[in-house]
Amino acid sequence: MAEHSLLEAVNLALKRAMREDDRVILFGEDVGVGGGVFRATQGLLQSFGPTRVFDTPLAETLIAGMAVGLAVQGFRPVAEIQFMGFIYSTLDQVINHASRLRNRTRGRLTCPMVLRAPYGGGIHAPEHHSESTESLFAHIPGLRVVIPSSPKMAYGLLLSAIRDPDPVVFLEPKRIYRAAKEAFDDDGEGAPLDRCLMRREGGDCTLVSWGASMKETLVAAEELAGQGISTDVIDVCTLKPLDTKTILDSVARTGRLVIVHEAARTAGFGAEIAAGVADAGLYHLRAPIVRVTGYDTVMPLARLERHYMPDAARIRAAVERCIASD
Amino acid sequence: MAEHSLLEAVNLALKRAMREDDRVILFGEDVGVGGGVFRATQGLLQSFGPTRVFDTPLAETLIAGMAVGLAVQGFRPVAEIQFMGFIYSTLDQVINHASRLRNRTRGRLTCPMVLRAPYGGGIHAPEHHSESTESLFAHIPGLRVVIPSSPKMAYGLLLSAIRDPDPVVFLEPKRIYRAAKEAFDDDGEGAPLDRCLMRREGGDCTLVSWGASMKETLVAAEELAGQGISTDVIDVCTLKPLDTKTILDSVARTGRLVIVHEAARTAGFGAEIAAGVADAGLYHLRAPIVRVTGYDTVMPLARLERHYMPDAARIRAAVERCIASD
Amino acid sequence: MSTVASFEIHHTAYLGPDGKPLMALPNALADPQTLRALYRDMVLARAFDAKAIALHRSGRLGTYASLLGQEAVGVGIGHVMQTDDVLLPSFREHALQLKRGVRPEEIYLYWGGDERGSAFSGPKEDFPVSATVGGHAPHAAGVALAFKLRDERRVAVCVFGDGATSKGDVYEAMNVAGLWKLPVVFVVTNNQWALSTPRAEQTGAATLAQKSIAAGFEGEQVDGNDVVAVAKVVGDAVAHARAGKGPRLVECLTYRLSDHTTVDDASRYRDEAEVKPWWEKDPIVRVRLYLTATAGWTDEQEKALLEECNALIEQAADAYLATPPQPPETMFDHLYAELPVEIAAQREAMLASIRNQGDG
Amino acid sequence: MSTVASFEIHHTAYLGPDGKPLMALPNALADPQTLRALYRDMVLARAFDAKAIALHRSGRLGTYASLLGQEAVGVGIGHVMQTDDVLLPSFREHALQLKRGVRPEEIYLYWGGDERGSAFSGPKEDFPVSATVGGHAPHAAGVALAFKLRDERRVAVCVFGDGATSKGDVYEAMNVAGLWKLPVVFVVTNNQWALSTPRAEQTGAATLAQKSIAAGFEGEQVDGNDVVAVAKVVGDAVAHARAGKGPRLVECLTYRLSDHTTVDDASRYRDEAEVKPWWEKDPIVRVRLYLTATAGWTDEQEKALLEECNALIEQAADAYLATPPQPPETMFDHLYAELPVEIAAQREAMLASIRNQGDG
Ligand SMILES: Cc1ncc(C[n+]2csc(CCOP(=O)(O)OP(=O)(O)O)c2C)c(N)n1
Ligand SMILES: Cc1ncc(C[n+]2csc(CCOP(=O)(O)OP(=O)(O)O)c2C)c(N)n1
Ligand SMILES: [Mg+2]
Ligand SMILES: [Mg+2]
Numbered sequence A, B: 001m002a003e004h005s006l007l008e009a010v011n012l013a014l015k016r017a018m019r020e021d022d023r024v025i026l027f028g029e030d031v032g033v034g035g036g037v038f039r040a041t042q043g044l045l046q047s048f049g050p051t052r053v054f055d056t057p058l059a060e061t062l063i064a065g066m067a068v069g070l071a072v073q074g075f076r077p078v079a080e081i082q083f084m085g086f087i088y089s090t091l092d093q094v095i096n097h098a099s100r101l102r103n104r105t106r107g108r109l110t111c112p113m114v115l116r117a118p119y120g121g122g123i124h125a126p127e128h129h130s131e132s133t134e135s136l137f138a139h140i141p142g143l144r145v146v147i148p149s150s151p152k153m154a155y156g157l158l159l160s161a162i163r164d165p166d167p168v169v170f171l172e173p174k175r176i177y178r179a180a181k182e183a184f185d186d187d188g189e190g191a192p193l194d195r196c197l198m199r200r201e202g203g204d205c206t207l208v209s210w211g212a213s214m215k216e217t218l219v220a221a222e223e224l225a226g227q228g229i230s231t232d233v234i235d236v237c238t239l240k241p242l243d244t245k246t247i248l249d250s251v252a253r254t255g256r257l258v259i260v261h262e263a264a265r266t267a268g269f270g271a272e273i274a275a276g277v278a279d280a281g282l283y284h285l286r287a288p289i290v291r292v293t294g295y296d297t298v299m300p301l302a303r304l305e306r307h308y309m310p311d312a313a314r315i316r317a318a319v320e321r322c323i324a325s326d
Numbered sequence C, D: 001m002s003t004v005a006s007f008e009i010h011h012t013a014y015l016g017p018d019g020k021p022l023m024a025l026p027n028a029l030a031d032p033q034t035l036r037a038l039y040r041d042m043v044l045a046r047a048f049d050a051k052a053i054a055l056h057r058s059g060r061l062g063t064y065a066s067l068l069g070q071e072a073v074g075v076g077i078g079h080v081m082q083t084d085d086v087l088l089p090s091f092r093e094h095a096l097q098l099k100r101g102v103r104p105e106e107i108y109l110y111w112g113g114d115e116r117g118s119a120f121s122g123p124k125e126d127f128p129v130s131a132t133v134g135g136h137a138p139h140a141a142g143v144a145l146a147f148k149l150r151d152e153r154r155v156a157v158c159v160f161g162d163g164a165t166s167k168g169d170v171y172e173a174m175n176v177a178g179l180w181k182l183p184v185v186f187v188v189t190n191n192q193w194a195l196s197t198p199r200a201e202q203t204g205a206a207t208l209a210q211k212s213i214a215a216g217f218e219g220e221q222v223d224g225n226d227v228v229a230v231a232k233v234v235g236d237a238v239a240h241a242r243a244g245k246g247p248r249l250v251e252c253l254t255y256r257l258s259d260h261t262t263v264d265d266a267s268r269y270r271d272e273a274e275v276k277p278w279w280e281k282d283p284i285v286r287v288r289l290y291l292t293a294t295a296g297w298t299d300e301q302e303k304a305l306l307e308e309c310n311a312l313i314e315q316a317a318d319a320y321l322a323t324p325p326q327p328p329e330t331m332f333d334h335l336y337a338e339l340p341v342e343i344a345a346q347r348e349a350m351l352a353s354i355r356n357q358g359d360g
Helices: A006-020 A044-048 A060-072 A088-098 A134-138 A151-163 A213-226 A244-254 A269-280 A302-308 A312-324 B006-020 B044-048 B060-072 B088-098 B134-138 B151-163 B213-226 B244-254 B269-280 B302-308 B312-324 C032-057 C071-080 C094-100 C104-111 C137-149 C168-180 C209-215 C227-242 C272-279 C283-295 C299-322 C328-332 C341-359 D032-057 D071-080 D094-100 D104-111 D137-149 D168-180 D209-215 D227-242 D272-279 D283-295 D299-322 D328-332 D341-359
Strands: A024-028 A053-055 A076-080 A114-119 A144-146 A168-173 A197-200 A205-209 A231-235 A238-240 A257-264 A290-294 B024-028 B053-055 B076-080 B114-119 B144-146 B168-173 B197-200 B205-209 B231-235 B238-240 B257-264 B290-294 C002-012 C086-088 C156-161 C184-190 C219-223 C248-253 D002-012 D086-088 D156-161 D184-190 D219-223 D248-253
Touching: A006 A024, A006 A044, A006 A076, A006 A151, A006 A168, A024 A060, A044 A053, A060 A076, A060 A088, A060 C137, A060 C168, A076 A151, A088 A114, A088 B088, A114 A151, A134 A144, A134 A168, A134 A238, A134 A269, A144 A151, A151 A168, A197 A213, A205 A213, A205 A244, A205 A312, A213 A231, A213 A257, A213 A312, A231 A244, A244 A257, A244 A269, A257 A269, A257 A312, A269 A290, A269 B269, A269 B290, A290 A312, A290 B269, A302 D328, A312 D341, B006 B024, B006 B044, B006 B076, B006 B151, B006 B168, B024 B060, B044 B053, B060 B076, B060 B088, B060 D137, B060 D168, B076 B151, B088 B114, B114 B151, B134 B144, B134 B168, B134 B238, B134 B269, B144 B151, B151 B168, B197 B213, B205 B213, B205 B244, B205 B312, B213 B231, B213 B257, B213 B312, B231 B244, B244 B257, B244 B269, B257 B269, B257 B312, B269 B290, B290 B312, B302 C328, B312 C341, C002 C209, C002 C227, C002 D209, C032 C071, C032 C094, C032 C104, C032 C227, C032 C283, C032 C299, C071 C094, C071 C156, C071 C184, C071 C227, C071 C248, C071 C283, C086 C094, C086 C137, C094 C104, C104 C299, C137 C156, C137 C168, C137 C184, C168 C184, C168 C209, C168 D168, C184 C209, C184 C227, C209 C219, C209 C248, C209 D002, C209 D209, C219 C227, C227 C248, C328 C341, D002 D209, D002 D227, D032 D071, D032 D094, D032 D104, D032 D227, D032 D283, D032 D299, D071 D094, D071 D156, D071 D184, D071 D227, D071 D248, D071 D283, D086 D094, D086 D137, D094 D104, D104 D299, D137 D156, D137 D168, D137 D184, D168 D184, D168 D209, D184 D209, D184 D227, D209 D219, D209 D248, D219 D227, D227 D248, D328 D341
Parallel strands: A024 A053, A024 A076, A076 A114, A114 A168, A144 A168, A205 A231, A205 A257, A257 A290, B024 B053, B024 B076, B076 B114, B114 B168, B144 B168, B205 B231, B205 B257, B257 B290, C002 C219, C086 C156, C156 C184, C184 C248, C219 C248, D002 D219, D086 D156, D156 D184, D184 D248, D219 D248
Antiparallel strands: A144 A238, A197 A231, B144 B238, B197 B231, C002 D002
16 A cells, blocks of 8 residues: 655545546646646646646636636536635635535536645745635635545545535645655545544543644644543544534543634634534533634744744643643 | 714714825725715715725725725725625735735835725625625734624724724625614714623623624514513624623623624634633533524525524524523 | 737627618628517517516516616627527626526516526526626636537627726636637627716726737627627627637627616716717617618517517516515525535524414 | 727837847937946846855745846836835845845845845835735735825836736736826736746737736837846836826846746756747846947956955845844734734733743
8 A cells, every 4th residue: 555645645636536537627827737836736737638737827716717617517627726825816706606606596507616725834935825714715605625634634535525516625734745644545435525533532632623733733632642631633624514523522522622723713713613512512511612723913924933833832731721620 | 963874974984084184085886976885985075076085997806905005105095895795806905915014014014994895684685795704804814803783883983993003894784774873973083993892781691793683682682681581782893803801701790692693604703702702701601602693505685585694583592592501 | 119019999880870771781680580580689678677677666676787778789699699608697688698598587586586597497508697797707718618628619608897897807717718719709798887987987998899909819899789780790709719719809889778776876977968869879779760661660560579578578577476485495405415414404493493483 | 890999019129139239229228337337236136146046055045036037127127216116026026126225135034034024124115025926916006096196206116927917906907007097117027937837828918018908008018138128118107107197018028047936946847948048138148248349348347246246245145144033922013003902912822832832
């Protein structure tokens, strides 16, 4: 069984999806000959030719809007936005069109498209290249929002996203694109788009995160285990629709919840998770719900970014606070 | 003391701000001769002339981006987006530029601009004309997000927004533009941009809302009072920065929290409020935090919209559930 | 200094306001049969429009955008499109939608605030009207690219207003269409107004047709109140696109005789003196005069046609008014192919709260 | 059919690659003093660029976008701008920023990942570089409108790449500039590539200069490796704008001799054979040849100039490297004029967690 990085997994899933369904086409800025700035689409132009893999002009609104037209016409467009910092020009198309075309036409027209974008900080990228604004998309009815945190998940989730009959925003944590390799078969098996993943089990506290922050979250969990604190670690790989059951079941056992994400705290997606538990799971709670997040300031440039993003120490401290506080 | 509708209050505040500071200029689509589709800018062109009130081409990205350039140059632009459904084209400018220009340049350049837009449903408007997506803006560091729910507040908050040295997104609940008149003096007094407003006091449950939903929330509170259930009603007129203290103090007294908003539930701003209380206020909670919101589906066209928006009955039922559940 | 590029914009008109030909009509359109059909479609569109306004006035239709005075644009475009071409219309192109086979009651349903109005049964692949100005232009590029990739000889036709030409979305779509020579035709219905903003305050460009030059393809201007000119020039553009030669932009000069919508009052910002001359350029009158002069069109025929159209529209209005409402819970039923459990629960909750309110 | 509009795009060049004049130089630029100064600025810019790449290679600078081969564009533009004009540059216009008086160490600081690099002390009203392609064009319209409203004879100069011309933002900004005759000059640094996408795959338009036609104003094309042509044509555009006659678009034809950035490898998508001829069109060499032939420029002077520039850049690099880091908490200090209490608490929390980690 071969080993793959998250980046390779994305490439593998794209290749597999294109092989199994010739309606799948791929476009964006520099995805063709360039193979993508991170090489996510490397080799695909060579394998599938310029009618299925092509570069667009530098125009994000167009990229999203063109994907809508292609999807309605029966293609399965997979459009890449080069960095999440440039995805905002697509929001009008995503919110007013892609997410609601099925609803607007009572199912007459549908929009099976995937909008891929690398997101998040930690790679010392230039200005505007390190944002995490997933919660903007999570608020939009009619969308699916998916964020893998491991190579195998990236492979399975991207396959399912491409096969899904509705629009999916697929965000790739670029900080861990090459972080770790994982062994899995390129067997074409998709992963469910509506299920959280239990990454670790333990009774004292529930840790919830997604994307690159899973890395620090798991490190913290390991360190806590060393201190005799055992944690459930839940990976919210599908933010929308959110699998609240898995989270509630865990909190029902642990009575404590710590949510970790890199995005700014206010109105970040951690708020939704906390709110859900504060309703349906309140009586299980033995301690305050703590969020360990990016701060409510602009993601700093390279030199200070590490101070912005949650690290294992901040996560550990939060869990310890929860444990202490009852 | 003259009586004014919320719409008239907006017009009054604009006029006042323009009179007291000639750096204040107003533009957008159809705000000049047209006076705005809701007449919010009626008469201002006549009073201040075409160099201070003017129509732009039909281009929202431009409207927001041009406001940035004018603000940096020392003007106090007040730009109107005709309906919130068309505000998404401004997000790239708002997120990547307006909200962070001060930070990017370490204070060398600043961006004192106001982006106004009518928002929300309930007026049987055409497609895309009834959205409530305030939480998108509430997530963005460097912004202020303000939503008045009464004529007097609209007046004071808009004045403060225009005088504020940083970018403010000012959302106007169009459903109540003409709903009720309120008596206040055009005395130029601004309202604080970081304070929730206590609209009603009572000990059994805390009701939190903003914008047009305040109407149904206050109706529900009145009806509940009739049943012997007394409520605190808090108006979150400034979503960002959020005055968590007022909310926490109230919950500390009532032990119960019901949040009402018209926007879709998932990742709506109600989630942030619930999350804050589930952390700092958990031990005060005697019942689950309940959100009464728009549903996680697309805002329907005119015929069904009333079924989408929270009404007094749904709010009442939620409070009763809270009361019952301990 | 050397000249590296040069461009020209042409204007075409066949039928003058007085119904007299300015030059010989194109063969395909000279035949009375054809012209009578186009005439009938314009009359029908105007009847549809009058009824829509009446329905609104009597509180039985929502906010509605009138097409009065622009009938020739929609009918002319519709005439040269093939059934399997795809239309991406703006919200005011009722005449064109009718010509495409959308039923009048379906259009009423949409403006009556019911999503089913965009689930029309006729041209299945046509897009619903774009209420976001210009937002449909990128879709047109996508649809045209689909045709090109599948090697189909079909054309996407994207229609928008003069105001829409200021949107970056439209420029981005035209630019890629020109780059890839996509089979798409862009038509600007230049009715001289974008709500309260006149054409002159929308752009400094001498013509809207020249917007295409930035995108690397030809633009043409026509008398948009001359159904013959519209059909000819748009028809040539459609043929050009269908032949794989790439896009064109056609600017149709017409006029919005009505208010922007039924909730607008144009008299607040528009001078009556400006409107009057346009009434004298009525797109319908000129064809009647021409048919009367050249094809012996009689008052009886005229009368019969009006009756036919009005009857048809009355039936459509009745069908619209007789349409049973959508149950509230249907707001959830076309969100995703399969409703996620979390949202299904909200659907149940909605039904429950409706029941409770029924009770008390 | 009548012609209602026609347009031409012109190309201008003065100095050939071999340093021989193609026509008489404009008086303002013929004077050796001036040309020597421009020559010096180009040499300095190239030294700045080489050092930046060296700093990156040795891990002391972040990702950096090289201007190699584009020196004439920035220097030519800078030469014709007045101090109180406002520049809105793209991220590759270091030569222009230097010419505007931004200190080299400040530019290094920015690319070194420190916000203070955009707090430069020189041209106080100039914008920081736009890392969002084309996002600064609407700002330029706003700045120019500010000048117009205040009746100031100042000009906004907005510089962006060939790729940026595909963005709707740029079109929307040009359109309003043309409409209101704003005092702004748009300059396209057409270096033939947008990352891995060649100019030919960006638009079907024969020239990028013609993008202005859609916006209703003139576009010009110049040899962007000819600093004289750039200064003359951009200079005329700036004067035109300053005189209240409205905007112009100038397309400068040049070439990105380097990779897109220091983390890019152009050899993956670009043929060396394409690059070589452009080296023979070097913007610096041609001026040296001209000065040698016409103004007795000597090897000694050349040597002295290189030494002067290198010394200046070495000092700047040292100053950059000696800059003390910003404390982490400063990430909060320029968010709002006054930090809201909620966020001030986060600032405290950050300091606390840093302290704790210092402890343990
Ligand atoms: C993107 C966007 N901005 C603003 C509006 C509000 N609006 C609706 S129609 C209209 C004017 C459109 O003018 P034009 O494109 O000429 O079309 P017309 O109304 O003349 O048919 C405006 C500003 C909108 N629907 N979409
Ligand atoms: C809106 C936006 N989309 C994508 C990017 C990523 N990106 C950075 S530079 C670049 C190419 C820009 O090409 P061009 O405008 O020609 O400028 P050049 O790099 O040649 O100086 C791209 C795609 C970006 N920075 N901004
Ligand atoms: Mg119009
Ligand atoms: Mg370039």
